[in-house]
Amino acid sequence: MAVINRIAGFADELTAWRRHLHETPELGFDCHETARFVVERLREFGITQIEEGIATSGVVAVIEGMGEGPCIGLRADMDALPILETTGAAWASKRAGKMHACGHDGHTTMLLGAAKYLAETRNFAGRVALIFQPAEEGPGGGQVMVDEGIMDRFAIDQVYALHTLPGVPAGTFETTPGPIMAAVDTLHIEVIGEGGHAAMPHETRDPVVAAVGIVQAIQTIVSRNRNPLDDLVISVTQIHTGSVDNVIPETAYINATIRTFTADVQLMVHRRLREVAEGQAASYGVRAEVRIELGYPATYNDAAKTRFAAEVAREVVGDGAVIEDRPREMGAEDFSYMLEARPGAYLFLGQGAGPGLHHPGFDFNDAVAPVGASFFARLVERAQPLAKTE
Structure with missing residues (x-):
């Protein structure tokens, strides 16, 4: 088995769709133009059950089997990133400061390709729900779609997604059972002291020195509170304070990202961050106000569904191009909310050499679109085969 011949036959059409989407990126929940393009294609395929406006601009379309x-x-995500593109491609973004730097244009195209094929053949039992989601890059459109009831309303009982992966040979599938991507939380610390003249620090309570101490102490959570067998990242990414060389400021702000895979580690980190920040602040005679903003949960692949998805991938690309034990990574994904609601799997699809994700020079490799579309189509046919007749 390989790429489906019918899908390979309209590869040029897939490329045209993808490049159009690349030229017209949209951010967050504001994916209305992208959604209109998706709906126009779905209607061309003869799909009539289409619900729009989910999570502001999301779309769910249903294809009935036989x-x-x-x-x-x-599921495919539709939103882009606030990045100024540098690819120089003929189909580069026409919207300065916005670009598809994470391959969501390709994800949408692959799902449209599968939809075109499945709407023509309908060689499966039951139904397939095509989920076109906005706002993966931060706002959490996946959570909103789940909260708005798509799993129950469309009676979805399992769910799958693909993500392009540069730096891996084109057409290679990678996945793993259990957590494949991390939970992400955001730390905010406001250090509150008492400002004054920098020449007379003894008359102040300096939040700058305290902030530096807090940042250094935070690193001990990973080195001294974490079980070495548990993955954990705490990266301080912002410190803002002060405005002039001869004034000790009143406050300092610290920002960090937290990446975990299990609830136990996550809770430990949240507790220790408060203890460390507040304790360090007290030792400097200042006060720390700690706020932890919960983000996407870990992306957790169901073991049986992951094995099944890998079997389907092997049918499309062969045994040597499927890796079932990919190391989990510290990136995060809001497909995690859909996997919390229903069992399923998240897979990466290699697209070959080139700039990495979220890089201004990134561009989706159109050659792998028929591979991803074939995987989605075969997944449906294998998961819900038609009953054999005598």
């Missing part, structure tokens, strides 16, 4: 059965969900 027999009774359950409903499988396939």
